[in-house]
Amino acid sequence: MTKRFDFKRFVADNVVVVIFLVLTAIATPISGLSANYIIQDIITRIGRNSFLVFSLILPVMAGMGLNFGMVLGAMAGEIGLIFAVDWGISGVWGLGFASLVGLPIAVALGWLCGSILNRAKGREMATGYIIGFFMDGVYQFAVLYLMGSLIPMRSLAITLSRGYGIRNTLNLDSVRQSLDNLAMVKVFGFNVPVATYLVVGALCVFIVWFRKTKLGQDMRAIGQDQGVSNASGIPVEKTRIIAIVVSTVLAMVGQIIFLQNMGNMATYNAHRQTGFFAVAAILVGGASVTKATIPNVFVGVVLLHLMYIVMPRAGAELFGSAQIGEYFRDAFSYGAIALALVLHAWRKRRGVEIDRAGLRRNTVSPDAKGGQA
Amino acid sequence: MSANGTNGISPALRRRRIVVRACLVALYFAVGAWVLLNGREHTLLLDNKALADGSAPAFRRVKVYVDRHDPIELYARDRDMIKVRGQGHKIRIETNEGAERLEASFRLAFGEDMFLVSVPAMAKGDDGFCEVFKTADEAPRAEPSADEATPEPTF
Numbered sequence: 001m002t003k004r005f006d007f008k009r010f011v012a013d014n015v016v017v018v019i020f021l022v023l024t025a026i027a028t029p030i031s032g033l034s035a036n037y038i039i040q041d042i043i044t045r046i047g048r049n050s051f052l053v054f055s056l057i058l059p060v061m062a063g064m065g066l067n068f069g070m071v072l073g074a075m076a077g078e079i080g081l082i083f084a085v086d087w088g089i090s091g092v093w094g095l096g097f098a099s100l101v102g103l104p105i106a107v108a109l110g111w112l113c114g115s116i117l118n119r120a121k122g123r124e125m126a127t128g129y130i131i132g133f134f135m136d137g138v139y140q141f142a143v144l145y146l147m148g149s150l151i152p153m154r155s156l157a158i159t160l161s162r163g164y165g166i167r168n169t170l171n172l173d174s175v176r177q178s179l180d181n182l183a184m185v186k187v188f189g190f191n192v193p194v195a196t197y198l199v200v201g202a203l204c205v206f207i208v209w210f211r212k213t214k215l216g217q218d219m220r221a222i223g224q225d226q227g228v229s230n231a232s233g234i235p236v237e238k239t240r241i242i243a244i245v246v247s248t249v250l251a252m253v254g255q256i257i258f259l260q261n262m263g264n265m266a267t268y269n270a271h272r273q274t275g276f277f278a279v280a281a282i283l284v285g286g287a288s289v290t291k292a293t294i295p296n297v298f299v300g301v302v303l304l305h306l307m308y309i310v311m312p313r314a315g316a317e318l319f320g321s322a323q324i325g326e327y328f329r330d331a332f333s334y335g336a337i338a339l340a341l342v343l344h345a346w347r348k349r350r351g352v353e354i355d356r357a358g359l360r361r362n363t364v365s366p367d368a369k370g371g372q373a
Numbered sequence: 374m375s376a377n378g379t380n381g382i383s384p385a386l387r388r389r390r391i392v393v394r395a396c397l398v399a400l401y402f403a404v405g406a407w408v409l410l411n412g413r414e415h416t417l418l419l420d421n422k423a424l425a426d427g428s429a430p431a432f433r434r435v436k437v438y439v440d441r442h443d444p445i446e447l448y449a450r451d452r453d454m455i456k457v458r459g460q461g462h463k464i465r466i467e468t469n470e471g472a473e474r475l476e477a478s479f480r481l482a483f484g485e486d487m488f489l490v491s492v493p494a495m496a497k498g499d500d501g502f503c504e505v506f507k508t509a510d511e512a513p514r515a516e517p518s519a520d521e522a523t524p525e526p527t528f
Binding site: 094 | 414
């Protein structure tokens with residue numbers, strides 16, 4: 001028996017994606033931007049942002065929700081880049097060096113974050129968000145006071161004139177777009193950073209492979225039911241910590257890829273919005289707190305950044321001020337997160353109610369629960 | 374957990390785990406050192422000025438090749454800059470004027486950022502054609518001599 005396509009149901013399941021599609025479809029012609037400009041910008045932004053967004057998949061798989069604690073990984077990546085610039089390690093070597101420096105920091109921070117989240121089961125997202133704020137303070141202390149005083153720094157160009165602390169903005173000229181330009185290929189008139197795409201592709205392959213491993217299966221089992229997983233011998237807490245450690249390490253590499261594309265780094269602010277933008281992107285792509293896939297990442301990055309590109313110009317064309325467009329895009333990004341979280345809570349509650357009603361009648365139709373949670 | 378605190382893992386497996394972890398740590402440091410040495414960037418100042426002792430004049434026109442970088446054309450008293458990675462490098466010159474040596478290899482000290490490469494000295498065959506260059510900010514300040522020292526204030 002074939003199922004009939006239910007349009008209302010489809011829209012209800014993908015309401016965040018549909019809202020963003022409608023918004024961008026309206027804003028794109030108003031912005032007056034050419035298709036070539038938009039496509040080129042989207043190609044660049046996919047390479048720049050998707051690695052960061054991918055770092056959210058494993059914690060979702062392990063039932064820990066969206067890992068707002070990924071900013072810890074972003075901080076580790078930034079510390080790596082500070083040392084790469086300080087030591088004068090340039091090009092792709094500089095990115096490799098930054099990753100190597102950031103790796104133990106990301107592992108340690110991920111382990112710390114995972115251990116704390118294990119003590120806050122059921123409230124992982126809010127806890128992760130607050131851990132991010134807490135570690136931001138530690139990061140600022142380390143970078144503003146310890147670097148140059150306790151931690152030796154070589155370069156006068158990056159230290160503050162007082163002799164210790166790192167300048168507000170770090171010039172990343174030595175590693176600027178080194179990965180992007182490693183293999184820049186022109187396809188139909190568009191510059192495609194093939195090396196960056198290959199790195200992202202390798203991560204996709206890793207995630208697909210990882211899901212099939214014993215550890216990946218354990219994470220999926222934990223994501224479905226921690227009690228049953230524990231009873232069946234899966235080390236729940238250890239597996240959850242591993243999920244967060246891997247996510248933090250991926251966020252570290254993602255932040256390095258992001259910053260090499262930008263070419264400069266706001267030393268004290270660059271990581272603050274990282275978690276928010278990555279979470280917004282994956283939710284806009286149709287993911288939920290309990291389910292995230294590789295297509296969700298790409299759809300989300302394309303849709304969110306399409307809005308980021310066209311909204312300021314659409315605002316300028318409509319209201320005579322690009323700032324209005326900036327307000328729009330911020331409001332809609334936060335709105336996407338809020339809507340996705342509310343929908344998740346609503347679907348969960350509706351599922352429970354339907355289960356209860358089904359138990360009373362002794363029959364439950366899986367379709368009645370509204371599909372994916 | 375077993376009574377001896379080994380979590381039920383056999384000693385052989387534990388030993389193998391320790392060895393694998395030690396190898397991973399060693400690999401991490403080895404890759405770190407390799408990246409550090411090969412990725413270190415240095416600035417070369419290519420200088421086409423006559424030597425101070427007058428033993429080699431500046432070239433009127435010379436083309437300088439460093440590694441696989443694009444060639445740099447220098448005229449008399451010119452100085453240009455090039456950034457290189459790693460410690461071992463090759464320099465080659467093309468000129469219609471006479472030169473005792475057209476090609477040379479040289480190594481840069483890891484800890485130094487900037488070097489001055491004298492093209493006339495290299496062409497003359499002088500092995501010390503590449504020397505460390507310090508900017509005014511980096512150069513250590515000379516201690517004032519007794520004569521220059523600030524005099525005691527007199528009232």
